[in-house]
Amino acid sequence: MEHYTMNLTLKVWRQKNKDDRGGFETYPVKNISSEMSFLEMIDVLNEELIREGKEPIAFDHDCREGICGMCSMYINGRPHGPWHQNTTCQLHMRAYKDGDTIVIEPWRANAFPVIKDLVVDRTAFDRIIQAGGYISVNTGNAVDANAIPVEKDKADAAFAAAACIGCGACVAACKNSSALLFVSAKVSHLALLPQGDPERKSRAMNMVAQMDKEGFGSCTNTGACEAVCPKGISIENIARLNREYIMGAATAE
């Protein structure tokens, strides 16, 4: 790979706390290497800000391997930036060229209030899982792991849905701030497996009810969620969730 350095202009959302109105600040950054990751570029800027006696930009990050789901920047109007099926931490600066301006915002959704700068509160996702995103099996109850064969196709589809990292990009991209891709990924993961079958109906109903309660919007099938999902979670999961939900609602007592 050819390496190069670049100078950029960053417009970053700064907000002191959840009650602050917030606004954009402009920062020039110089000599950024094309080999850096996007977050390393922010690290460099933050080191400069601290040296100048200013407050660094608060942002969520943890594994920096694209798997924990903690990083969450809305970059030039797109969650996780320009690369397909990618997280912000795995975005590298070769995606940009000298002189570019990059606008960085937090996830924007009523159910994800901003805590500070680019950090938002995503505990709504934990509460949706608490509503039914599990199989009710206590430790020690399990039969032998090979006692129940699972068709490979179904196991693979369950895995593909389970690959969701709970980052919330789907919500950030959706014009309605719907969390349906997230919910459907979990419902599909568990509904596709025989172990998840006994709780299928109540799971879909309860998780959707919690999603509504948290203030996420409805799905209008625009597909923006699938387009930005870093793990390629398919919108087909939403269709499966709808079937699960209808089945649950139709047979509810």
Place this chain on the structure above:
Amino acid sequence: MLDSKIPAGTLENKWTDYKGHCKLVNPANKRKLEVIVVGTGLAGASAAAALGELGYKVKAFCFQDSPRRAHSIAAQGGINAAKNYQNDGDSVFRLFYDTVKGGDYRARESNVHRLAEVSVNIIDQCVAQGVPFAREYGGLLNNRSFGGTQVKRTFYAAGQTGQQLLIGAYQAMERQVALGNVVQYSRHEMLDVVIIDGKARGIIARDLVTGELERHLTNAMGSNVTAAWKAHKKGAFFGNPCFTQIHPTCIPVSGDHQSKLTLMSESLRNDGRIWVPKQQGDKRKPNEIPEEERDYYLERRYPAFGNLVPRDVASRAAKERCDAGYGVGSTGQAVYLDFKFNLINKYGKAEANKRGIDHPDEATLIALGKEVVKEEYGNLFDMYEKITGENPYEVPMRIYPAVHYTMGGLWVDYELMTTVKGLYALGEANFSDHGANRLGASALMQGLADGYFVIPYTMGNYLADDIATKPIPTDHPAFVATEKEVSDRINTLINIKGKQTVESFHKRLGKIMWEKCGMARNEKGLKEAIAEIQALKKEFWSDLRIPGAVNEMNPELDKAGRVADFIELGELMCRDALDRNESCGGHFREESQTEEGEAKRDDDNYAYVAAWQFKGESEWALHKESLQFEVAKPTQRSYK
């Protein structure tokens, strides 16, 4: 002084006997007992879930925004279990033996045997929870191989096994949250342990959003890595801190700005062949170097295990080739990990056979092989390409060893209790199972073994005697005093108002550790490192700059507290490495090697666990737990 409380009896009966005789807590009393779990990785989340299921009142703390983010999620390759589904000769005994041998005879036999026993239950439990492990066409579970073993006992979910296991444990824990048995505290960091009359009775935690300190009461607590150092300073001995794991399959360094080096699963060594050019300083592109001019040095040196030697051996062999001038890439600090041979010969040909394609050409075989490899490791290949900009299906990966983690951790007895009563350390936070070198796919196994299947029994054995303890008020003088210590330390940190950033100190510490307490260590370097770290510590506490205030979200302040602890841990690692004048597993003392450059153990003088007691600033006392090997008799490790 150190009582490891290993039950009497034969090795294979110890755990069964223990479970049959340990004290129990009745369901009504369990509801009165509070347990604090710090950290929600595999060990913490599984412990919180299992203890909640039993009816204890559990509080679970993590500093991330959700328990699901814990770093167990980044484990890629798999989890070991002695299921012997492959009929290839595996058994509980083999898993036990491989782990003790892989750890270079520095682990505790009884703990490792228990680990091997419960490994089979873990897989059952995870499948019941809906963990989508890889399966064969017949619908049954698939396995792969890992370093240091000759059987296929690793269960996996593509290159995302840690993620799937953690999500399983997280969901089990969230179910207990919904049922009211677990209360979850996210964006909270434990900053100290409160000890009353010699027993751990609570913690001081900081709300990372508001900056407020909170007092939490407990009857017993399990801690994960984040909190280990605080526990150490409050009396928990630290075991074998110098046993650092060097991971052989890491993406090489590109520049000083790098925040981390990315590890890739060792499972890649199942199908990737490691080589360097036979000619020193060969600048040709890898695909231009003909087969006969390549040195597959692991296959050459270790024909029995080949590319699947344990991590320590693979790492040192890579360093040896690079130091000798055979390294590749712009820095010369890399070796190739090449998938082409198996793309064609293993996967391509099998697929062609399956599809009845006669005499396929190479391009067809590669295309067919790619489909299979994508399923096995697709996410790892994608990650490599995102970081390096190179396509590993076409060009061999460049890899180099990097520091992974420490096998050391808080010293615990057979019940996983530290030297502080009522304070337990689970999973990677303790020292007990992996000796001087952890085999691949064993960390996930240990985390879940401790959380799901060990702590529910051993903690009950302690709590049974605590049912009569009256609730301790959180305005008890010990809580007040500990909270003040925490608050004073935070205020001291923020009021240094010096010039240098936290990150600059972190990087300097990393450099000292890598150069002098890294893949090879010697007396001179370690002594220098200790002096340098002490100087760095002084500089840190006099010239650190933390912007912002205490009573708000302040990531720099959070990081400063952690780096302050890392500096102290770094010093202890160097001291332990200096004390242990033998080579074993990941700890390679240049003074102690065979003629062939392999690690040379000294069982007469060092067959012990080094358990360090904190005495004060830069002051520790060494206690030794002598290791007895009754079943797996120590021999010079050989993978030839």
